[in-house]
Amino acid sequence: MASVTYDKASRIYPGAERPAVDALDLDIADGEFLVLVGPSGCGKSTSLRMLAGLEEVNHGQIRIGDRDVTHLAPKDRDIAMVFQSYALYPHMTVAQNMGFALKIAGRSKEEITSRVAEAAKILDLQSHLDRKPKALSGGQRQRVAMGRAIVRSPQVFLMDEPLSNLDAKLRVQTRTQIAALQRRLGTTTVYVTHDQVEAMTMGDRVAVLKDGILAQCDTPLRLYQQPASVFVAGFIGSPGMNIAEFKLDGTDAVLGQARVHLASATLTALAEEGADRIVVGFRPESVDLVTENDPDAFPVTVAVVEELGSDAFLHGWHSDLPRGDGTGNGQIIARVDPNHTPAKGSRVYLRIQPGKGHFFSVTTAQRLPS
Amino acid sequence: MTTSAATARSGDVLRRSADWARRAPLLPALIFTIVVTQLPFVVTLIVSFMDWNAYYPDERGFTGLTNYKRVLTDVNMRDAILTTVLLTVTVVLVSLFLGLVIALLLDRKFIGRGAVRTMMITPFLVVPVAAALLWKHALFNPEYGLLNGMITAVWRLFGSDHPPQPDWISTMPLVSVETALIWQWTPFMMLILLAGLQGRPLDVIEAARIDGAGSWQIFRYMTFPHLRQYLELGALLGSIYIVQNFDAVFTITSGGLGTANLPYTIYQTFYQAHDYGRASAAGVVVVIGTIIIATFALRTVSSLFREETSR
Numbered sequence: 001m002a003s004v005t006y007d008k009a010s011r012i013y014p015g016a017e018r019p020a021v022d023a024l025d026l027d028i029a030d031g032e033f034l035v036l037v038g039p040s041g042c043g044k045s046t047s048l049r050m051l052a053g054l055e056e057v058n059h060g061q062i063r064i065g066d067r068d069v070t071h072l073a074p075k076d077r078d079i080a081m082v083f084q085s086y087a088l089y090p091h092m093t094v095a096q097n098m099g100f101a102l103k104i105a106g107r108s109k110e111e112i113t114s115r116v117a118e119a120a121k122i123l124d125l126q127s128h129l130d131r132k133p134k135a136l137s138g139g140q141r142q143r144v145a146m147g148r149a150i151v152r153s154p155q156v157f158l159m160d161e162p163l164s165n166l167d168a169k170l171r172v173q174t175r176t177q178i179a180a181l182q183r184r185l186g187t188t189t190v191y192v193t194h195d196q197v198e199a200m201t202m203g204d205r206v207a208v209l210k211d212g213i214l215a216q217c218d219t220p221l222r223l224y225q226q227p228a229s230v231f232v233a234g235f236i237g238s239p240g241m242n243i244a245e246f247k248l249d250g251t252d253a254v255l256g257q258a259r260v261h262l263a264s265a266t267l268t269a270l271a272e273e274g275a276d277r278i279v280v281g282f283r284p285e286s287v288d289l290v291t292e293n294d295p296d297a298f299p300v301t302v303a304v305v306e307e308l309g310s311d312a313f314l315h316g317w318h319s320d321l322p323r324g325d326g327t328g329n330g331q332i333i334a335r336v337d338p339n340h341t342p343a344k345g346s347r348v349y350l351r352i353q354p355g356k357g358h359f360f361s362v363t364t365a366q367r368l369p370s
Numbered sequence: 371m372t373t374s375a376a377t378a379r380s381g382d383v384l385r386r387s388a389d390w391a392r393r394a395p396l397l398p399a400l401i402f403t404i405v406v407t408q409l410p411f412v413v414t415l416i417v418s419f420m421d422w423n424a425y426y427p428d429e430r431g432f433t434g435l436t437n438y439k440r441v442l443t444d445v446n447m448r449d450a451i452l453t454t455v456l457l458t459v460t461v462v463l464v465s466l467f468l469g470l471v472i473a474l475l476l477d478r479k480f481i482g483r484g485a486v487r488t489m490m491i492t493p494f495l496v497v498p499v500a501a502a503l504l505w506k507h508a509l510f511n512p513e514y515g516l517l518n519g520m521i522t523a524v525w526r527l528f529g530s531d532h533p534p535q536p537d538w539i540s541t542m543p544l545v546s547v548e549t550a551l552i553w554q555w556t557p558f559m560m561l562i563l564l565a566g567l568q569g570r571p572l573d574v575i576e577a578a579r580i581d582g583a584g585s586w587q588i589f590r591y592m593t594f595p596h597l598r599q600y601l602e603l604g605a606l607l608g609s610i611y612i613v614q615n616f617d618a619v620f621t622i623t624s625g626g627l628g629t630a631n632l633p634y635t636i637y638q639t640f641y642q643a644h645d646y647g648r649a650s651a652a653g654v655v656v657v658i659g660t661i662i663i664a665t666f667a668l669r670t671v672s673s674l675f676r677e678e679t680s681r
Contacts, residue, residue, distance in 0.1 A: 054576050075582040087573035091595040100591070101581035148581070 002065030002155040004028040009060035011046050020046045022212040031186045035203030043212035044192045052081050080149035081158040086141045088133040095129040098147045119147045139170050157189040208232050230365040233281045239333050243281040253278050256320040257298035260357045265369040279360040286356035287334040290349050297349040305341045312338040418651040424644035437651035450635040461551045462608040469559025477567045494557040502621035505550035510538040543627035547618050559604045566600030609663045632656045
């Protein structure tokens with residue numbers, strides 16, 4: 001087992017103007033479960049494939065432990081990878097699939113059989129060992145792909161969206177199984193996904209990428225509570241954060257009748273920047289239903305209420321702003337008590353809970369101190 | 371109740387007439403196909419059970435299995451069957467092997483790949499008789515052929531005035547015919563195998579690379595099993611065509627020096643001996659042989675691969 005280090009690693013595809021991965025700096029500790037997350041085309045899969053040796057590193061270095069693997073062939077890196085398509089060997093049985101790496105490594109038949117049996121036991125595949133991948137269900141194939149990885153006891157597991165081909169229910173189930181398996185084996189794992197829920201639930205730390213650049217790398221909770229930029233704030237969390245540009249009004253930020261008090265540190269930063277506007281974000285759960293008389297209340301017209309049982313989400317728009325899409329134009333999502341949901345089309349009053357706002361610079365989109 | 375039955379019936383009628391409207395335009399082609407392919411075969415089958423020799427018109431009549439007995443016991447015919455098997459197996463195996471090697475080379479990216487690929491296919495586009503003539507006169511000829519010309523040139527390069535000038539066709543007749551056929555059939559095998567190679571799933575190869583496999587191991591454990599069905603297909607189609615080969619044998623050796631295969635022997639029996647019954651019986655034997663070879667090839671290859679994967 002080993003740590004993994006990306007040291008200013010870049011990948012520029014031939015003919016492309018912009019690097020697919022731009023000077024990525026990441027330190028992944030021994031035994032850590034790191035999730036790379038981001039929208040499609042953000043470079044997360046490319047980063048993983050660079051670590052696997054399937055993609056060339058144009059600048060910078062990648063190290064596994066103390067070993068510089070930047071220019072090593074995949075087979076010399078001591079890694080195992082689970083592919084999105086699983087990439088099972090179609091003409092081999094489950095046992096042969098799982099034992100292939102060991103066979104190539106020249107291990108004895110007895111050792112291969114016992115290690116495959118061990119992995120099959122962990123993954124509950126014992127009764128399928130003689131089947132071909134074609135005869136397996138999606139979930140079973142996924143487990144075979146996992147088995148192929150763990151049989152080898154590699155230094156690092158690489159997983160490229162391994163759950164995206166499963167149906168929703170199985171995905172949730174397998175998600176916890178993989179996380180538990182990783183904790184049990186203690187193998188350093190780099191996991192790529194586009195699903196922020198997966199990222200939040202599985203990772204020890206989550207690295208958010210955008211356009212080939214690392215936006216933020218932190219624990220799931222800190223990503224949620226202290227997003228470093230507008231992009232991270234909007235990407236993490238479901239439903240997403242309400243983000244809008246507010247005007248400065250003395251020590252407050254104002255949009256229509258919505259009003260947020262700013263801390264002195266925020267005001268100082270704004271003054272240094274010389275800005276008269278500020279990007280304010282607040283999560284759906286940081287909003288309270290209040291009465292009209294509350295000093296910070298702003299009116300909202302209810303468009304839809306999504307009732308999920310444990311929660312209910314109110315989708316509406318600022319009544320005193322022109323309508324359009326995005327919170328900037330007055331759209332707003334708020335979590336409300338599922339037992340007392342306001343009626344569709346009604347007018348309610350909301351208040352942003354004090355101290356729950358996230359503040360970002362209008363020019364740099366970076367977080368401001370608060 | 372009655373109305374619904376009536377609508378159902380009229381629906382049936384409608385559907386039937388629609389079906390016929392669709393089929394009717396195909397009928398002429400179908401009838402034509404039956405007339406030109408199935409009828410001759412049936413006639414051949416019938417004639418193969420008859421004693422029918424143009425030189426002895428009075429003896430014409432049914433004789434049961436006599437023709438078949440003669441075909442299988444006659445030394446010439448038996449030799450012809452052996453030659454056919456030898457010719458087919460050699461040509462198919464060698465052209466499959468060469469086709470595989472060339473397909474593997476062409477699967478790599480290099481400048482001018484399209485042009486090279488097109489040029490590699492050309493032998494297959496040459497008319498078989500023309501190809502055979504080309505080999506016989508332009509290449510194999512001991513006086514002015516390209517092969518002996520090259521030998522002379524090479525020998526001159528090393529200062530020798532007495533290069534060997536073998537008469538290729540007389541010293542190795544069957545090999546000469548096989549060489550010409552291999553030259554023509556390699557592109558066909560290459561095309562099939564290249565299609566197979568390019569249909570290889572990339573992620574599986576990547577997975578194998580990560581699992582530690584080197585180039586040779588990837589070929590042995592991933593590419594080769596993947597090509598299995600393409601190899602089968604190539605062998606099958608190649609066998610079916612080469613069992614029936616006539617052009618090369620007729621042109622290069624005229625069936626002499628032990629190169630007469632079954633189709634050539636049938637031709638001799640039919641056009642020179644005018645023994646229609648025996649020729650037809652031999653023809654039927656070729657058809658049966660083709661089917662046997664095809665089945666056999668398929669089975670051997672399949673079992674071979676089953677062993678391969680179960681190891």
